Amino acid sequence: MLQWENPGLVVEWIWIGIGLFLLTTILITVLVVNYLKSIRKSRQKVMQLVRNTQTECWENTLHIQEKDRERLAEELHDNIISNLNLIRLNINHKNRDELNLDLKQSMQLIRELSHNLTPPDLGEITLTDLIADYLNQISKTIEIDYRHRVTDASISSPVKLNMFRIVQELVTNTLKHANATRIDVSLRISLEYLMLTIEDNGNGFRQENNYNGIGLRNIQSRAQKISAAYKLKSKPEKGTKFIACVVIE
Structure with a gap:
């Protein structure tokens, strides 16, 4: 039967092997944990970027809507309402043809405003x-x-x-x-x-x-x-x- 000449040396190498295996396992575990943390951080950054982009788009949309409302109010006040008010004030001072022309101009302004707000399909x-x-x-x-x-x-x-x-x-x-x-x-x-x-x-x-x-x-x-x-x-x-x-x- 084959016998080891130095059993103590064999045990020592076994323990060295076990130690190397444990160190390798720990190193791999640390690398995997760090990799998972890196993925988690990257995912959080992407999600934050998405949220920031969505917020910015929403703010831009609200700004555009507000500008459209301001433009609508301005057009109604400065053009259409002013024209109709002039027609009302001059209803007894202008003839029928002149009043008809003023009304057509007001109707044209309303059509233009409607077209600007809602374009065709x-x-x-x-x-x-x-x-x-x-x-x-x-x-x-x-x-x-x-x-x-x-x-x-x-x-x-x-x-x-x-x-x-x-x-x-x-x-x-x-x-x-x-x-x-x-x-x-x-x-x-x-x-x-x-x-x-x-x-x-x-x-x-x-x-x-x-x-x-x-x-x-x-x-x-x-x-x-x-x-x-x-x-x-x-x-x-x-x-x-x-x-x-x-x-x-």
Whole structure:
């Protein structure tokens, strides 16, 4: 029978083996625990980022809604109510044809306001026609040059709506503040991208002083929703130019 020459040495090596096994097990356990902690922290960071993004989007949505309400109140007070009040005051001083013309103008303002608040079914109209319909109404008060070049590209409803609202925001502010006599609008849609350019010949402004003067926050919010890159250029007495680009996926 085979016998060990030094049984004590064998026992020593056994204990060394057991110790190495235990150390390896502990090391693996520590690594697994740290890895799980890292995953947990990463998950918490992602969840916090999601919550922050949701909060920011909600705040932007509320801001846009509030701006729309303010615009509605302003339009009703400054234009429609004022026009109707003038009709009431002049009802005994104007003839029937003049009063009829004043009423038609008030009705036109109401139609424009309704169109601005609720555009047509986005699934049933192209962005080109949606903008054209809006600018056709504006052309009664200012010269509009609308150019468009479109390929057979599919544009989602969110892109249509937000680009349309951006056009409204820019044109409305041009009419109110720029003292412009002309607005040039260009829309180009290819299979890869959509590019919108709006330029006026108005007063312009110093961007470092009045960069928020044309409702830039609304434009920023809508551009972010559709991942649009944009640039605004303006100088005093040189007009204002806006360019936006959206990648079509």
